[in-house]
Amino acid sequence: MTESASAAPLLTTPLNAAHRRLKARMVPFGGWDMPVEYSGIIPEHRAVRTSAGLFDVSHMGEIEIRGNEALDLVQTVTCNDAAALRTGQAQYSALLTEKGTFVDDLLVYRMGEAHFLLVVNASNIEKDFQHIRTHNQTGALLENTSAEYAQLAIQGPRALGILRRLTSADLAGLRYYWFTIGKVADITAIISRTGYTGEDGFELYFPAQHAELLWNTLLDEGQLEGLIPCGLGARNTLRLEAGMALYGHEIDENTNVWEANLNWICKLNKPGFVGRDALQTTRRERALVGIEMVEPGIARDGYPIFASEDAPHPLGQVTSGSPSPTLGKNIGMGFVPLSFSSVGQELWIQIRNRRARARVTPLPFYRRTRG
């Protein structure tokens, strides 16, 4: 038997061997060989909500922009206002098409007056880099440094207590969406108070060759407080509960900023950026809503949404759906016409050969209580 012309081999993070030693279940994700779970999605999810979890997110991409024109370029290609960032501050933002739809969502870190670090989705690295390059009219220095960085996320109420024992950086004084550069277990890292779980926590960016050392050091340090390795499965259920968008699901090149409820990252009053003209005239016709199943069944990505049990035409589609380990309910997100987007609205989800009743619920599904 001959192998058919197969896709490119999967990319691996510097922690691939470590995941395999931990007997993680590995899956292809956006071209990467990634751990989906170690001990199980539910225990990993609960660890992050109640103590702490450690994620290898080294597949995420890093694009750096430097030079006197750096701010101008970032302002041109992203829709949030990067000029409002001080050095040491980060911002959730997006790259848009001329139509105001999503090339990608990303984090913008202001490393210095004239130095920005953009953290982008793994499957979009090359597309984003080309997109930014196309709009680089003024000669800012643009570099894809994805291969140089490992990225770990330590998330959960115990993350601060664990991490602070390994660093002299002032973590308690670090505010949400700010970062500092400091040594963690003698490894110089960008320590960022950010995350994708709805919990307090940190994301660490550091040279890829130290990945195993820092991964093992963190797991050892946090073990007694319940820190466990967590995979992409828990990352997905955690971000879904927190109502956060995932590229390729809630947002893509067919979804505009208004529909995705991301108007808060889109600053129309800032000077020209890609997508701004279209967004000024675009009206929102559908909305991304939270969905909770009322009848048994799990809404999954791509399942059609109907207005009634026998309506012939779907209103829209589920973009993400899963059981919620924290709430013990089956939840999801999806697009529906504005007239069906009010909280409490009854919807019907087509689950294989039947329709199950659901309703529109407020987002996020889960909000942590701040201590």
Added chain:
Amino acid sequence: MSDYPSSYRFTRDHEWIAVEGAKGKIGITSYAQSELGDVVYVELPKVGDAVTAGASFGTVESVKAVSEIFSPVTGTVTEINAHLNNAPETLNQDPHGEGWLIKVSLNDPAEVEKLLSAEDYQTFISSQQH
């Protein structure tokens, strides 16, 4: 490694059947539950429904995935494991015992002869793992 009872027969879709005369009890294998991860939801047919060998009769869902269950035999559902509605994790804990899915009356008990023995099934799943 979990035990695959030698009195059971198995399918390449990872179901098992325990047959006594013209009655059979059907479940999914230990390998199938471990590939799925934590089972959170099980959808079963109703008593009296017909099932067909090789055709889907229900679904098992983990947090991450939906998996169809295919009947090893043709027959009629006589009982379902309603306990799984409240405790779907039983499928992970005891897939070859308390985690059974349905009982059926077989149209043709000879059908079972075409299924894999425990030994053949274990050889089959070891060829699935790389």
